[in-house]
Amino acid sequence: MPRPFHLGWFLQGSSVQAWGEPWTGAIGRDWMRPDLFTDMARALERACFDYILVEDSSYVGEAYGGSREIYLRHGLSVPRQDPSIVATLLFAATQRIGVATTLATFTHHPYLLARIMATLDQVSAGRAGWNMVTGSSDMAARNLGLDGLPEHDLRYDMADEYMACVNALWDSWEPGAILADTESGVLVDHEKVHSVDFKGRWYSSRGPLNSGPCMQGRPVIAQAGGSPRGRRFAATHGETVVANPKGIAAMKAYRDDIRALAAAAGRDPDSIKVLFLVNPIIGESAEHAEMRRLERIAAADRRIAQRLAHFSKVTNIDFSGFDLDQPIDEGLRTNGHQQNLDTLKRMGAGGKTLRQAFTEYSGTGLSVDLCGTVDAVAGQMAEAMQEIGGDGFLFSMGDVSRRVVAEVADGLVPALQARGLVRRAYAHATFRENLLEF
Ligand SMILES: Cc1cc2nc3c(=O)[nH]c(=O)nc-3n(C[C@H](O)[C@H](O)[C@H](O)COP(=O)(O)O)c2cc1C
Secondary structure, eight states, rough: OOOOOOEEEEETTSSSSSTTOOSHHHHHTTTTTTEEEEEHHHHHHHOOOOOOOOOOOSSSSOOTOOOOOHHHHTTTSSOOOOOHHHHHHHHHHHOOOOOEEEEEEETTTEEEEEEEEHHHHHTTTSSSEEEOOOOOOOHHHHTTTOOOOOHHHHHHHHHHHHHHHHHHHTTTTTOOOOOTTTTEEEEEEEEEBBOEEEOSSSSSEOOOTTTTTOOSSOOOOEEOSSHHHHHHHHHOSSSSSEEEOOSSHHHHHHHHHHHHHHHHHTTGGOOOOOEEEEEEEEOHHHHHHHHHHHHHHHHHHHHHHHHHHHHHHHHOOOGSSSSSTSSSSOOOOOOOHHHHHHHHHTTTTTTBBBHHHHHHHHHHSSSOOOOHHHHHHHHHHHHHHHHHOOEEEEEESOOOOOHHHHHIIIIIIHHHHHOOOOOSSSSSHHHHHHHOOO
16 A cells, blocks of 8 residues: 555635635625635545645735735735634634644744744644744835845744744643642642743743643644755754645655755654645546646636736736746846745746746646546546655645535545545544654
8 A cells, every 4th residue: 555645725815715716606705704714624624634724924915016906906815814813713613634824933923923823722622733934025024114024044044043932932831731630729830831031133032931832732833945045944843844846856856855954953854744736627537627727727828917916926026027928037036935936937948938937837737737537636646646755735726616625625535535545534633643644
């Protein structure tokens, strides 16, 4: 039997529920209410997913053409609700699936973040994860009264210290500190709760944490560093690393690199699960899937301005003035998400136009193209995992619709289960234990 792999779902645009997407029902149009997401969480739990990763950023985009118009008009990551509140609702609707909430190091003081995550871990009975990001836009920083974000690599140096601070706060309650002894009337053993007195270069906190301890000791750390410095960070702190390298060779190289960096940092590489972004195209037959693939490419081309606007948002590069039919400028640089820009440049190698490179980048598959009937796609996923070595996939299907969720949860996953490729039941109650099960 092959070793099973893990499944996650990347929930983007965490409030605009399937805007403009058919197959959502009337509720799908009511973007403020959580019904579509809570139904999705139940469906993914039925399919025994490891986790849902709730994306976040804290600003309205305006990198494209120096205007907010395209972002607001099409609901590109706006309106966006607070992810920790969305996560709470997902937890309330489920019992086993993990939820990793995105919170950035520059938006929350370490004390506040440690407290929010401990609370989420408690109310979910040990199912909380933290998608640990350092941010990518000066505009978000300005919303918080800062002039801008620190330089890319410095952000990760600061994040190392941030991790030391939140870890100290989570450790400020020793195991066994909560006695809850009705006979003696003692709730907490005060000798097992300690100050932290953390004084770093950038962050300080006295402690102890007043929320009490995390149920899991600390939340599961999700990370997506793609640059050399980001990968080093992910390999040091991440427990599930999510990434979008293009093609089997790049996926294998990425995972091998994370594992080698983890070993160099004194960690067991098997304690990190690398999940790759995918957006499979599923059809009733091979012909139907191929038709849907062509439709997706055509839709990507029709919406190229919207897609470029999203790309502008994460790279802070204004693509609105670029000629789509000219080659990509090799000299482009970003202080935002470096890996995304590097991938686009690679797609454009050999003099391809921006349109061609971008269609290839975003119009077809993500890490690896998956297309066909559920059985065919299950086979393609098995083959990819065999070549790469592990550890699973993170579905990134754009906006959520009931049809897309059902295709994956009730179509593809049973086909994967029939081949013994994914779990049929949760073995454990907590996020980390399920992640480390295989
Ligand atoms: C699957 C995935 C999810 C991500 N989610 C977020 C997010 O919610 N918020 C955010 O600011 N960045 C997010 N990022 C960006 C990463 O944190 C990181 O900045 C990016 O992968 C580039 O790597 P680098 O920082 O090493 O250049 C995500 C990246 C990936 C691949």
